Amino acid sequence: MTHRIELELRALDSLAQIDSYLRERSPVGARNVRTDIRRTLDLLADFPLIGNRLSIDHLRVAVTPRYHYRIVYRVQADVVQVLQVYHYRQRVREG
16 A cells, blocks of 8 residues: 655755755755655655654654655654654754
8 A cells, every 4th residue: 555645844844955955066966865865755655664663753764775864754544744854964953
């Protein structure tokens, strides 16, 4: 069963910031990161439990294979809710 991917506002904001930051430095690099994230999201749609469990609120985290972006999400019925996307070197704001 394929799950639907829903990007929460915070995830959309982080993706836009990631893309903007990378495009200024390398448009090709930005495209490669987008592809890496998209492929991981596609994988989560098919296998939503592949990410590691976090200790709070039934959250999970999946890591993109090539560029090591973290995708924080939760699974609810047939939906994968993506809450945040960030690189492991980034500071993640709380709240």
